[in-house]
Amino acid sequence: MSYSPSLGSTLTHTKMRTPENVSGFSGMCAVCTANCTGTCEIGLSAIRGSEAIYPYKTDINQFASEKNYPLDFSHFNINGRVFGAQGCAEDANEATFPKADINIEFGINNKVKLKAPIILPAMAKLNWKDYYAGAALAGVLVVIGEDVVAKDKDLMIENGKVTSSPLIEEMINSFRKYYRGYGDIILQANYDDDNLGVLEYAITKLKVKSVELKFGQAAKGIQGMGRVKKIEDALKFQKMGYLLYPDPSDPKVADNYKEGKGQVFEKIGKLPMWNEDILIKKVSELRKLGAEHICFKTGPFDPKDLIRIIKIASKAEVDLITFDGAGGGTGNSPVKMMNEWGMPTVYLESMLHDIIKKFKKKKYNLPQIAITGGFATEDHVYKGLALGAPFINLVGIGRAAMAAAIAGKNIGELIENGTVPKEFQRFGTTKEEIFGDIRELKLYYEDAVSISTGAVGVFSYLNRISAGIKQFMALNRKFKLEYIDRSDIIPLTDLAAQVTGLETYDEIIIRELDSL
Incomplete structure (x- = not known):
């Protein structure tokens, strides 16, 4: 028996395709079919990357x-x-x-x-x-x-x-x-x-x-983490002393941001x-x-x-x-x-x-x-x-x-x-x-x-x-x-x-x- 939950969770706003048939050790559906649209955490990860690590709508939950x-x-x-x-x-x-x-x-x-x-x-x-x-x-x-x-x-x-x-x-x-x-x-x-x-x-x-x-x-x-969508906000937090990745003050990063390239900024609290x-x-x-x-x-x-x-x-x-x-x-x-x-x-x-x-x-x-x-x-x-x-x-x-x-x-x-x-x-x-x-x-x-x-x-x-x-x-x-x-x-x-x-x-x- 696994103590860990499956890869479908209200925390991430995901769900299992077959919740009654889950592989306990992996948390995945026992059968992962070729026609699945990806409703579980793996599917969310496939479209949102590292964003899928975090809970859903932390501002209201x-x-x-x-x-x-x-x-x-x-x-x-x-x-x-x-x-x-x-x-x-x-x-x-x-x-x-x-x-x-x-x-x-x-x-x-x-x-x-x-x-x-x-x-x-x-x-x-x-x-x-x-x-x-x-x-x-x-x-x-x-x-x-x-x-x-x-x-x-x-x-x-x-x-x-x-x-x-x-x-x-x-x-x-x-x-x-x-x-x-x-x-x-x-x-x-x-x-x-x-x-x-x-x-x-x-x-x-x-x-x-x-x-x-x-x-x-x-x-x-x-570490405290938060995704920052706008470079203006990222620069504001950086000026306050917070760590920001990637560095919004780097001209190359700023140029990439204008062109819609690169990672989303993350405000990271210091340990x-x-x-x-x-x-x-x-x-x-x-x-x-x-x-x-x-x-x-x-x-x-x-x-x-x-x-x-x-x-x-x-x-x-x-x-x-x-x-x-x-x-x-x-x-x-x-x-x-x-x-x-x-x-x-x-x-x-x-x-x-x-x-x-x-x-x-x-x-x-x-x-x-x-x-x-x-x-x-x-x-x-x-x-x-x-x-x-x-x-x-x-x-x-x-x-x-x-x-x-x-x-x-x-x-x-x-x-x-x-x-x-x-x-x-x-x-x-x-x-x-x-x-x-x-x-x-x-x-x-x-x-x-x-x-x-x-x-x-x-x-x-x-x-x-x-x-x-x-x-x-x-x-x-x-x-x-x-x-x-x-x-x-x-x-x-x-x-x-x-x-x-x-x-x-x-x-x-x-x-x-x-x-x-």
Whole structure:
């Protein structure tokens, strides 16, 4: 059995001629006939070349791996208990799920209160305005993604450094408009952003308090890539400091472009060339400028590199490292990279648990750790918290939160147009009737009814996640996050038990019976 998908995918807008008869090891149709018009990825490659590597319409879509990984969080079930209570009195009136405390703090020295152990990872496309606003409504962390300045039409640069970015300012203000004392908005920078002084500008001019350095580019870790059709745009990006292939400033390339010859221009992000000294110095400089929280973001790289990142973070007194497992993503990366690169989240988190445990034994001062990569519902979040306990206490939800922002916005527009979808008419016909959590938002905002339905959608979605986490906590008689531990999930397969080292049901029974 092949874990990889066939060569027909919604990611590339392709399909198999005979999807019921596919050769597993190649991903091709079992019979490739002479009269096929080429609807699969090979056919797309035959007419578009290297363009076929990339997902379809990245400006209006988000993507994730289609690979059927041999291990994911479905291989675990959540445990449950019937005696006692941890984190509250053994009182049936007190030990109830709405009272479970899922508040947590972010930051080593400058503590920021969060309403839930959730971070919305880096995003800078699609409905970002409601994504950030919804995070403020919900009181959680949210991250502005890399390379925003490349999208900013009003960007100003002097001597190779950013002096004004109205787009970044607008993104930050989307969060600040609804900030209510919980959560924070973090600005991420990749290697090119760093060279352009994006973080320095944001800290000094926009008073950003939390920033993040990204190891790698684009989704997960590959170089950021984007095809540029016009030579004028290619020259603009080159002037900003980006790598462009072929070189648009080469007269021969320019002449070929005018004649319709040569490759399409590609804007390629630089791979970070950092080391321990550079990063420790960088973190110190950002703090001196006024940053109160410095974060690292990395993908599922070689384990020795991840260990090195943790060591550097410890020495630099970084506040948070977010580790992004294979499987999730938002997508500007080649499809095969999303499918075939890196450790899936369960493998990554299991490995991180053991690595951090070793660091703790050696008395390292460590940052907070967040895990992300494919989390979408409350069972995923609870399992993620349990698998990483006690070392991993934040879970990132990216694609799903953006989906809520998009759905909320679209439904709101339909309500305004008087075309409420049939499936929602059972709730009513007005914004307040259909978006049930506006009632709760009225407790915090006088103008709650005027808040964008996309932002309300994110708030409501995270409300559902929070309620679900509390229910699973109560199921295990645990009413504070600190009591969640690895015994709260049980592996259902041999592979899950082998990778995580968790006790199986059989092992628990043997242990308990031996203690009689």
